[in-house]
Amino acid sequence: xxxxxxxxxxxxxxxxFAIAITLLGTDLRVPPPGSPGLIANxxxxxxxxxxxxxxxxxIAIAWIYHHKLFALIRRADHTLLLLNCLLLLGVTVMPYSxxxxxxxxGSPDVRVAAMVNDxxxxxxxxxxxxxxxxxxxxxxxxxxxxxxxxxxxxxxxxAIVPLLYxxxxxxxxxxxxxxxxxxxxxxxxxxxxxxxxPNLPGT
Amino acid sequence: xxxxxxxxxxxxxxxxFAIAITLLGTDLRVPPPGSPGLIANxxxxxxxxxxxxxxxxxIAIAWIYHHKLFALIRRADHTLLLLNCLLLLGVTVMPYSxxxxxxxxGSPDVRVAAMVNDxxxxxxxxxxxxxxxxxxxxxxxxxxxxxxxxxxxxxxxxAIVPLLYxxxxxxxxxxxxxxxxxxxxxxxxxxxxxxxxPNLPGT
Amino acid sequence: xxxxxxxxxxxxxxxxFAIAITLLGTDLRVPPPGSPGLIANxxxxxxxxxxxxxxxxxIAIAWIYHHKLFALIRRADHTLLLLNCLLLLGVTVMPYSxxxxxxxxGSPDVRVAAMVNDxxxxxxxxxxxxxxxxxxxxxxxxxxxxxxxxxxxxxxxxAIVPLLYxxxxxxxxxxxxxxxxxxxxxxxxxxxxxxxxPNLPGT
Amino acid sequence: xxxxxxxxxxxxxxxxFAIAITLLGTDLRVPPPGSPGLIANxxxxxxxxxxxxxxxxxIAIAWIYHHKLFALIRRADHTLLLLNCLLLLGVTVMPYSxxxxxxxxGSPDVRVAAMVNDxxxxxxxxxxxxxxxxxxxxxxxxxxxxxxxxxxxxxxxxAIVPLLYxxxxxxxxxxxxxxxxxxxxxxxxxxxxxxxxPNLPGT
Numbered sequence: 001x002x003x004x005x006x007x008x009x010x011x012x013x014x015x016x017f018a019i020a021i022t023l024l025g026t027d028l029r030v031p032p033p034g035s036p037g038l039i040a041n042x043x044x045x046x047x048x049x050x051x052x053x054x055x056x057x058x059i060a061i062a063w064i065y066h067h068k069l070f071a072l073i074r075r076a077d078h079t080l081l082l083l084n085c086l087l088l089l090g091v092t093v094m095p096y097s098x099x100x101x102x103x104x105x106g107s108p109d110v111r112v113a114a115m116v117n118d119x120x121x122x123x124x125x126x127x128x129x130x131x132x133x134x135x136x137x138x139x140x141x142x143x144x145x146x147x148x149x150x151x152x153x154x155x156x157x158x159a160i161v162p163l164l165y166x167x168x169x170x171x172x173x174x175x176x177x178x179x180x181x182x183x184x185x186x187x188x189x190x191x192x193x194x195x196x197x198p199n200l201p202g203t
Numbered sequence: 204x205x206x207x208x209x210x211x212x213x214x215x216x217x218x219x220f221a222i223a224i225t226l227l228g229t230d231l232r233v234p235p236p237g238s239p240g241l242i243a244n245x246x247x248x249x250x251x252x253x254x255x256x257x258x259x260x261x262i263a264i265a266w267i268y269h270h271k272l273f274a275l276i277r278r279a280d281h282t283l284l285l286l287n288c289l290l291l292l293g294v295t296v297m298p299y300s301x302x303x304x305x306x307x308x309g310s311p312d313v314r315v316a317a318m319v320n321d322x323x324x325x326x327x328x329x330x331x332x333x334x335x336x337x338x339x340x341x342x343x344x345x346x347x348x349x350x351x352x353x354x355x356x357x358x359x360x361x362a363i364v365p366l367l368y369x370x371x372x373x374x375x376x377x378x379x380x381x382x383x384x385x386x387x388x389x390x391x392x393x394x395x396x397x398x399x400x401p402n403l404p405g406t
Numbered sequence: 407x408x409x410x411x412x413x414x415x416x417x418x419x420x421x422x423f424a425i426a427i428t429l430l431g432t433d434l435r436v437p438p439p440g441s442p443g444l445i446a447n448x449x450x451x452x453x454x455x456x457x458x459x460x461x462x463x464x465i466a467i468a469w470i471y472h473h474k475l476f477a478l479i480r481r482a483d484h485t486l487l488l489l490n491c492l493l494l495l496g497v498t499v500m501p502y503s504x505x506x507x508x509x510x511x512g513s514p515d516v517r518v519a520a521m522v523n524d525x526x527x528x529x530x531x532x533x534x535x536x537x538x539x540x541x542x543x544x545x546x547x548x549x550x551x552x553x554x555x556x557x558x559x560x561x562x563x564x565a566i567v568p569l570l571y572x573x574x575x576x577x578x579x580x581x582x583x584x585x586x587x588x589x590x591x592x593x594x595x596x597x598x599x600x601x602x603x604p605n606l607p608g609t
Numbered sequence: 610x611x612x613x614x615x616x617x618x619x620x621x622x623x624x625x626f627a628i629a630i631t632l633l634g635t636d637l638r639v640p641p642p643g644s645p646g647l648i649a650n651x652x653x654x655x656x657x658x659x660x661x662x663x664x665x666x667x668i669a670i671a672w673i674y675h676h677k678l679f680a681l682i683r684r685a686d687h688t689l690l691l692l693n694c695l696l697l698l699g700v701t702v703m704p705y706s707x708x709x710x711x712x713x714x715g716s717p718d719v720r721v722a723a724m725v726n727d728x729x730x731x732x733x734x735x736x737x738x739x740x741x742x743x744x745x746x747x748x749x750x751x752x753x754x755x756x757x758x759x760x761x762x763x764x765x766x767x768a769i770v771p772l773l774y775x776x777x778x779x780x781x782x783x784x785x786x787x788x789x790x791x792x793x794x795x796x797x798x799x800x801x802x803x804x805x806x807p808n809l810p811g812t
Contacts, residue, residue: 008416008473010211015424015624018218023432025295026226030303033310038303038319056295060288067211067284081473082597085466092431092462100436100444107439116444191285213617218421221624228701229632233709236716241709241725259701263694270617270690394691414619414676421627429635487676488800491669498634498665506639506647513642522647 005075009084013070016088017063023095024055027102047105047177051117054180055098057187058121059091065128065158065190072151073135074143083131090124101176114176118169121183125162132158208278212287216273219291220266226298227258230305250308250380254320257383258301260390261324262294268331268361268393275354276338277346286334293327304379317379321372324386328365335361411481415490419476422494423469429501430461433508453511453583457523460586461504463593464527465497471534471564471596478557479541480549489537496530507582520582524575527589531568538564614684618693622679625697626672632704633664636711656714656786660726663789664707666796667730668700674737674767674799681760682744683752692740699733710785723785727778730792734771741767 028048031041066087073080097117104113135141136151164186172179231251234244269290276283300320307316338344339354367389375382434454437447472493479486503523510519541547542557570592578585637657640650675696682689706726713722744750745760773795781788 008420008476011214011417012420012424012469012473014211014215015218015421016428018215019222019425019428020431021291022219022222022226022295023428025223025299026229028299030299030306033307033312038307038312038315042319056292060291063215064281064284064288067215070211078470081470085470088427088466089462092428096431096434096436103436104439104444109439109444112444116448214620217617217621218624221621222628224697225625225628225632225701228629228705229635231705233705233712236713236718241713241718241721245725259698263697266621267687267690267694270621273617414623414679417620418623418627418672418676421624422631425628425631426634429631484673487673491673494630494669495665498631502634502637502639509639510642510647515642515647518647522651 006070006073009076009081010070013066013084013088014063016091017059017066020091020095021056021059021063024052024059024098027095027099028052029102047180048102050177050180050184051098051101054183054187055094055117057184057191059094061187061190062091062124062128069132069135069154072143072146072154073141075141077138077141079134080131080141083127083134087124087127087131090120090127093120094124101180105176110176111172111174114172114179115169118165118172118179118183121165122162122169125158125165129158129162209273209276212279212284213273216269216287216291217266219294220262220269223294223298224259224262224266227255227262227301230298230302231255232305250383251305253380253383253387254301254304257386257390258297258320260387260394262297264390264393265294265327265331272335272338272357275346275349275357276344278344280341280344282337283334283344286330286337290327290330290334293323293330296323297327304383308379313379314375314377317375317382318372321368321375321382321386324368325365325372328361328368332361332365412476412479415482415487416476419472419490419494420469422497423465423472426497426501427462427465427469430458430465430504433501433505434458435508453586454508456583456586456590457504457507460589460593461500461523463590463597465500467593467596468497468530468534475538475541475560478549478552478560479547481547483544483547485540486537486547489533489540493530493533493537496526496533499526500530507586511582516582517578517580520578520585521575524571524578524585524589527571528568528575531564531571535564535568615679615682618685618690619679622675622693622697623672625700626668626675629700629704630665630668630672633661633668633707636704636708637661638711656789657711659786659789659793660707660710663792663796664703664726666793666800668703670796670799671700671733671737678741678744678763681752681755681763682750684750686747686750688743689740689750692736692743696733696736696740699729699736702729703733710789714785719785720781720783723781723788724778727774727781727788727792730774731771731778734767734774738767738771 029045031038031045097120101110101113101117104110107113132154136155142151165183168179168182168186171182232248234241234248300323304313304316304320307313310316335357339358345354368386371382371385371389374385435451437444437451503526507516507519507523510516513519538560542561548557571589574585574588574592577588638654640647640654706729710719710722710726713719716722741763745764751760774792777788777791777795780791
C-alpha cells in the first residue's frame with residue numbers, strides 16, 4: 001500500500017494546535033501580591049479561568065476531530081493544503097480573541113468581546129466544514145477503506161457545528177458568562193459523541 | 204503487523220510538553236542593570252531558579268513516563284484521546300502556576316502559592332492515573348507484546364505519585380522552599396526508577 | 407526502497423513554521439477597554455490585522471512550498487541542513503519585522519518599517535532559492551521518481567519570488583499599506599499556482 | 610529490521626530546539642517610534658542582533674549535531690532519556706541568557722552578562738558530551754551499521770566543544786562583543802565541519 005501523503009500536514013497542524021493551546025496558559029494573569037490574599041484573588045478571577053477552560057476545550061476538541069478526519073484522509077491536493085491553513089488561521093486567532101474577552105470582563109463591552117470570541121469559533125467551524133467537504137467530495141483523497149457511513153455521519157455532525165456556535169454568539173449579546181458557559185457545554189457535548197449519533201465511529 | 208495508531212497523539216503531546224517546558228524559561232526574570240551587580244542579583248533570584256528547575260524536571264519526568272506508557276499503548280479510543288487532553292491541560296497550566304509561585308516569593312502568601320503550584324502537580328498526576336488505568340484495563344489498546352509484569356509495576360508506581368505530591372502540598376503549608384525542594388527530590392527519585400522497583404522495564 | 411532521510415529536517419522545520427505563524431497572533435494588541443467601544447477600536451486597528459493576514463499568509467505559503475520541495479527531496483547533506491537553517495532564520499524573523507511594522511503605523515517612519523518587513527520576505531525568498539538550487543543541482547538528493555518537468559517549473563517559479571518581493575519593497579517607499587496589500591495579493595497568487603504555470607504539479 | 614526506537618525522543622527534542630530558536634526572535638526589541646528614525650535606531654541596536662545571530666546559529670548547529678548523533682543512535686535507555694533532557698535544559702535556558710546579555714548592553718556588567726551567556730553554552734556542550742559518551746559506550750544503543758571511524762571522529766570533535774566555549778567565556782571577561790563575535794565564528798567553524806576533520810561523515 002502507498003504511504004500516507006498527509007503525514008507532514010498532520011505534523012504541522014499538530015504543532016499549531018499544540019502551540020495555540022499552550023499559549024492560552026501564558027496569557028493567564030498572575031494577581032499581584034497583596035490584599036485580599038492569593039486564594040481570594042484567584043477565585044475572583046473565575047471569569048478568566050472559565051474562558052481559559054472553554055477555549056482550551058474547544059481547541060482540544062477541534063484537534064480530536066482534525067485527528068478523526070485525517071484518519072480518513074489519505075492524499076492531499078493543493079486545495080486541501082490551503083483549506084487546512086485557513087482552519088489553522090482560525091485556531092491561531094483563538095488565544096487572541098480569548099485574551100480580548102478576558103480583558104473586557106467588568107467592562108460594558110464584555111458582551112461584544114464574547115461575540116468576537118464566538119465569531120472566531122464560528123469561522124473556525126466554517127473552515128472545518130470547507131476542509132471536510134472538499135476531502136469527502138473527492139474520493140481519491142480518502143482512504144479507500146473509509147466507511148461510507150462514518151463519512152456521512154461526520155458530514156452531518158460537522159455541518160451543525162457552525163449553527164451551535166451561532167447560537168452561542170446570539171446568547172453572548174445577552175450574557176458573556178452564559179455564552180462562555182455554553183461553549184464549555186458544547187465541549188462536553190462533543191467529548192461524548194455517542195450523544196450525537198449512536199453510529200459515530202470510535203476513533 | 205498493523206501500524207501503531209497513536210503516532211499523532213504522541214506527536215501532539217510531544218509538542219505540548221515541549222512548548223510548556225520551553226515557556227518555563229521565557230518567564231524567568233532578567234534583573235534590571237544596577238547595584239549590587241548582575242551576579243549578586245542572579246544569586247538573589249535563587250528561589251526563582253529553584254522553582255524553574257523543579258518544574259522543568261517535573262515536566263521532563265512526566266514526558267519520560269508518557270513515553271514509557273505509550274510504548275505499551277498501540278491503539279487509541281475516544282476516551283483515551285480525552286484523558287490525554289486532560290493530562291495536557293495539567294501540563295499546560297504548570298508554567299502558569301510556577302509563575303504565580305515565583306511572583307509571590309517574599310510575600311506572606313508564598314506558602315499558598317506553593318500549594319497552588321503543588322495542586323497542579325497533583326491534578327496532573329491524577330490525570331496520568333486515569334489515562335493509564337483506562338489503557339491498561341482495555342487490553343485491545345495495549346501492544347500484545349506488552350509484558351504483564353511491566354504493566355503491573357507501572358500500575359503500582361503511577362498510583363503512588365499523587366500521594367507523593369499530596370505530601371509536598373501539605374509540606375508547602377509549612378514552607379514553600381521545602382516543598383519546592385521536595386519536588387526536585389521527587390524528580391531525582393523518578394529519574395532513578397530502579398529505586399522504586401528493581402524490575403521496572405528500562406525504556 | 408531506502409527510508410526518506412529528511413524526516414527530521416521536515417519535522418524541525420514544521421515546528422519552526424508552526425511556532426512563527428502562531429506567534430504572529432500573540433503579538434496582536436488588545437485595545438484597552440473604554441471609548442469609543444470595542445468594535446470601533448478593533449476596526450481602527452485594521453492596519454494591524456492587514457499586516458497579520460499578510461504575514462500569516464506568507465508563512466503559510468512558504469510552508470506549502472517547503473512541503474512541495476521536500477516531497478521531491480529524498481536525501482540530505484550538510485549543506486542542505488545549513489541552507490534550511492538559513493531559511494528558518496528568515497521565517498523566525500518575520501514575526502519580529504511584522505511587529506515593527508505594526509508599531510510604526512501612524513508614524514512618519516511607517517514606510518521604512520514596511521521596507522524592513524519586505525526585506526525579511528526578500529531574504530527568505532533568496533534562502534529558498536539557495537536551498538532549492540542546491541537540492542535540484544544534486545540529483546542524488548532528489549527522489550529518483552521526481553518529474554524533471556516539475557523540477558524545472560519549480561525552478562522558474564521560485565526564481566521570480568525575490569523579484570516580486572523586491573517590487574513590494576520598492577512600493578513600500580511610496581505607501582506602506584499598498585505594499586502590505588500587495589503582499590496579500592502575492593499570497594493569493596501563489597495560493598492558486600495554476601495561474602503561474604498550467605503544468606505545476608498539484609502537491 | 611526493528612523499528613528505530615528513538616523517533617519520539619527526536620520529535621520531542623526537535624520541538625524544544627524549534628521553540629527555543631523561534632523564541633529568540635520574540636525577545637528582540639522594537640525601538641519606539643521617534644528620533645533619530647527607525648533605520649538609525651535599528652542600526653544602533655546592532656549588539657542585540659549580534660547576540661541574536663550568535664544564539665540562533667549556536668542552537669541551529671546544536672540541532673544539526675543532535676541530528677547527526679541520533680542518525681547513529683538506534684535504541685534508547687532510561688539514562689539516554691535523562692541525558693537528553695539535561696541537554697534540552699541547556700537549550701531552553703539559551704534564550705534567557707541571551708536576553709540577559711541584550712539587557713546589559715551599555716551597562717558596566719555587560720562582560721559578566723556575556724560570561725553568563727557563555728556559561729550556558731559550556732553547560733550545553735558538556736551535556737552533549739555526556740549524552741554522546743553514554744550512547745557511544747553502549748554499542749546496543751547504536752545502529753549496527755554505524756561506522757566506527759565516524760564515531761571516533763565525532764568523539765574527538767564533541768570533546769573539544771566545551772573547551773572552545775571556555776575560551777569564549779574567558780574572552781568575555783575582556784570584551785563582551787569579542788566573545789559574542791567569537792561565538793559566531795565558532796558557528797561558522799562547525800558549519801564547515803571538513804575544517805575539523807576531512808573524514809567527518811556528511812550527514
